[in-house]
Amino acid sequence: MTIINSVFNWFMKKRMHQIELFQKYPNEVQDEWFEQLIAAAENTEWGRQYHYRDIENLRQFKERVPIQNYDTLKPYIERMLAGEQNILWGSEIKWFAKSSGTTNDRSKFIPVSEESLEECHFKGGKDMLTLFVNNRPDGQIFDGKVLTLGGSHQINSINADASFGDLSAVLMKNMPLWAQFYRVPHLDIALLENFEEKIEKMALATIDANVTCLSGVPTWNILLFKRILEITGKNNLLEVWPNLEVYFHGAVNFTPYREQFRKLIPMDNMYYLETYNASEGFFGIQDLEGRTDMLLMLDYGVFYEFLPIENLDKDQPETLTLDEVELGKNYALIITTNAGLWRYLIGDTIRFTNLSPYRIEVTGRTKHFINAFGEEVIIDNAERALNEACKQTGAIISEYTAAPIYFTDKSTGGHEWLIEFEKKPAEFERFVDLLDSTLRKINSDYDAKRFKDMALQRPLVRAVPKGTFFNWMRERGKLGGQNKVPRLANSREYVDSILKVVSEVSI
Structure with a gap:
């Protein structure tokens, strides 16, 4: 081992001790960060609006501060973009991370503090x-x-x-x-x-x-x-x-x-x-080689809350803290950060795979799913089904997206998949059957809607030419960076726009 690698290894061993500490005392570490964040924002405009100085516990914080999203914080962020300070966070905000998201074309400007x-x-x-x-x-x-x-x-x-x-x-x-x-x-x-x-x-x-x-x-x-x-x-x-x-x-x-x-x-x-x-x-x-889940990092100046996905549309939903979550359930992630995002619904859904230490998998987006017929298909379902279909047929997928096919007078509904293959399946119809059967196996709501094709017909899968998604993203000005192909949508906006600019390839 070279000297430079030895030096870096020494520093990183010291950090491993700190990581092991928050794994051992997760709730205590989160409680400390909650108190620090509240104290740091007492004198900001937001802190004064919600009387942070008088907040003594998490219960009061939840009662006073509603769950936020970008639309509710946007008026404050626009003022920060114009140069106003001490709005959401006490230290000077000079940087903003531009994110277009994957649900619409509007740009989001996320404040990035020095902290x-x-x-x-x-x-x-x-x-x-x-x-x-x-x-x-x-x-x-x-x-x-x-x-x-x-x-x-x-x-x-x-x-x-x-x-x-x-x-x-x-x-x-x-x-x-x-x-x-x-x-x-x-x-x-x-x-x-x-x-x-x-x-x-x-x-x-x-x-x-x-x-x-x-x-x-x-x-x-x-x-x-x-x-x-x-x-x-x-x-x-x-x-x-x-x-x-x-x-x-x-x-x-x-x-x-x-x-x-x-x-x-x-x-x-x-x-x-x-x-x-x-x-x-x-x-x-991802802290362990050979696993696909990730260690939830608890000492980064972020306080976490978790909203059971079934309560997402309620007016005053009750959120959970780390010590209240359960294995295998889908939660919408809510964060309070050292850049002034307060009880912010980030838009991701996660699932806990381990509770000691806390490890998670990202299962999808709160707005990226297909639920046109009560089937509640999320990105995690789609990825698992596509992976099985690829494994069984030797296919390799470059990109994909899917959307509902709506009811007509003559046919039931369904799902339409646009897939760009790096390597096409040896048996295309078997690929479609495997995609369908795996979805039925892992999602009981989808399975119920597929019963005798009463509500959902067999998926319609279209193979599109190589380069389709790149060209589509380029036309939308969304190449590179954090831009991502939207995987699932509850409308036909993306699928129809792709079909307008390319000719699908029939297999």
Whole structure:
């Protein structure tokens, strides 16, 4: 092991002790953060509005502060964008993470404080390395570079002192010098706004680097990696970067991409480490090799509440704390953060897979599901069913989306799937049957609606040409960064817009 790897390993062992402490005392750590967050915001406009100075416990906090979403916080955030301070958070807010979300085209501007940068986002980044080193103590990643494919950076024209960009770009602009030294490419390329230009320049700038670590959203990284192989004429990434060890990924479920990465990186011991990192904060890291769930990170300046998904539409829903959650149930995640997001419904749904320590899986979005006929299909159901269908038929999926087919006078309803295959199934009709049967097996509501085709017919699956989703995202101005293909929708907005711009391929 080189000296530099030994030094980093020493620092990370110290951090492992702190991680072990919050695993051992999760409720105490969360209680401390709750008190700190309330105290820190007492004199903000929000804190005065809800009388934070008089709040003595969580019950009072829940009674006084309603559950929020972006629409309810938007008037405050717009004032912050215009330069006002001490609105939602006490310290100066100069950065905003721009997120388009996946439910509509409206941009969201999430405040990023100095505290959330240091104690949440950057701490999460360091903990990714910490947990990797803890599981692979003989790793040599610090001998090389980290390749990060992020978003673009823009200056907020409303206020010269405020800046916004994709979260990845905000993090790159604020990274300490030592971290900049270990990443490629240079910021002038990494922050290019034109995504296609960025892919080309990144490929040319990194093919001769000693890349040991990859980081980013799988969707966009695959495009970069394929371009690198085209330029170099190599068969796989190990021929370009022979010292590759780990890929840090997040933002989307990795299962549909796993086979593509096995082809790109044909190495049995390549380490894949999943993270749960959003514009609003860093929440989870896969801490054990061989598992797909993530350790809920409890000392990042985030206080968590959990709303049972069945209570989501109630007027005054009761939320749960860590000590009240149950295994296997779906919860909408609600966060209070050190950037001034108060009881914020982030839009993700999670499920606890372990309660000591607390580990979670992201199961979907509160607004990304299909429930046109009472079937309540969530993204987790879709991913599991597609994975089984792929496994049984040898298919590999690049991208997909699905939506309802509405009742007509002559037919029942159903689901329409648009799938872009990297490798088509050997037996297409069997693929459809497996998708359908697995959904029936894991979702009793779907199964009931499928009974004798009374409410739901067999799924209609359309294979679309390669490049379909890339071209569609490009037309919508949503290439790169945190932008994601919407997986499920309860309307036909996405499916119909895709079908208008491409001709589907019949198999």
